[in-house]
Amino acid sequence: MSYPIDAVITWVDGKDAKHQQKMLPYLKDKSVISNKEFRTRLDQVEEIKYAVNSILKYASFIRNIFIVTDNQVPNFIKFKKEGTYEKVFIIDHKDIFKEDSKFLPVFSNRPIEAKLYNIPGLAEHFIYLNDDMFLLKKTKVSDYFINGKPIIRGKWIKFEEEKLHKKIFPDSDKMKPKHKRAQQKSAEIVGFEKKFYRFQHIPAPLRKSTFKKFFKENRSIEIANVRHKFRDVTQFTAQGLANHIEIKNNTCTLKSDYKLIYIHKCKPFFWAKYKLNILGKKKNKLFLNMQSLDQRPKNKLTYLISWLEDKYIIK
DSSP states (O other), X not given: OOOOEEEEEEOOOTTOHHHHHHHGGGOSSXXXXXXXXXXXXXXXXXXXXHHHHHHHHHOTTOOOEEEEESSOOOHHHHTOOXXXXXXXXEEEHHHHHGGGGGGOOOOSHHHHHTTGGGSTTOOSEEEEEETTEEEOSOOOGGGTEETTEEEEEEEEEEOGGGSHHHHHSOOTTTTSOOHHHHHHHHHHHHTOOSEEEEEOSSOEEXXXXXXXXXXXXXXXXXHHHHSOSSOOTTOXXXXXXXXXXXXXXXXXXXXXXXXXXXXXXXXXXXXXXXXXXXXXXXXXXXXXXXXXXXXXXHHHHHHHHHHHHHHTOOO
C-alpha cells in the first residue's frame, strides 16, 4: 500500500524580542516570563534543524515537512542554500486557525496541535513531532502505520484519582495543567473511564480525518481547547484525543515498546553520553528526545549540539 505521508513540527523562538512583546499583554504576572519552567516551553537552540535533518536522513518516504510557527522562520531555513530543504514549508498559525483566528495569538502547544489538521495540503497520514525529537536510524512506513492505521506506542495507566496513594493523599497539583492530566482529559472526552493510554515524547502517527470528523461533530470541544492563550487545566492533548478515538474505533495497532532514547535534563551527564553513544546504537531504538536543551550549561550544550551536528549532517 502506497500513500503520501507528511511530517509536522511545531516551533517557536521564545527568545525573539517581538514574540516576547506579543506575549506580555496577556500575562497577568509579567515576572513569569523569566520562570525556567515557563521559558523552556518557548526557548530553543535551533535544535529544529537537526529534527528536520533526521527526517530527511532517516525517513525518506516523507513527502513534505511542515514547520508550524507564529510569524517566525528558523535560521537554517531563512539562510538555506539554494536547492536545500525543498521539502520544508513554513506554516503560520493564522493559516491553521482560520475560523478561530479571533483566539490568536496563542502561546501554548495545546491549541496549536488541535489545529494541525487544517494545514493546507496536509496528507491524510502525517507524523507529528516536537522540535526536540529526532530519528536515530532509518525508519519505514511500517514503523508508524500498518495498513494505513496508526501505531500507537504507550501503556495503559490508571487515572490519577484511581491510584491508591492519590486517594489517600489527594494531589496538590490537581489544578496544574500538567501533561499527564491533559492526556487523561483526552481519554475522558472520548469516553474512557479509570484508565488512559499514555504516550511518550516520540513521533506521533496521526490521521487528518480523525480530527476533522470528531471536531465537526464536537465543535464546542475544539473551541474550548483553542481559546486559551496559555496552558489551562481544562485542556486536552490533541495527540491523546486522536489516540483514544483510534483505540475506541479499533483503528490502530497498540505497541508497548517506545523505541526511545530519552535524555532528561536532570539526569547525570555521563548517563546522557552513555545513552547517546551506546544505547542509541541498539537496533530497537528508533527515536531520540532531548528535553530542555536551552537550560543546559554551556559546556554540556556544546557537547550535545556537536553530537547532533555530526549525527545529522546533510551532504
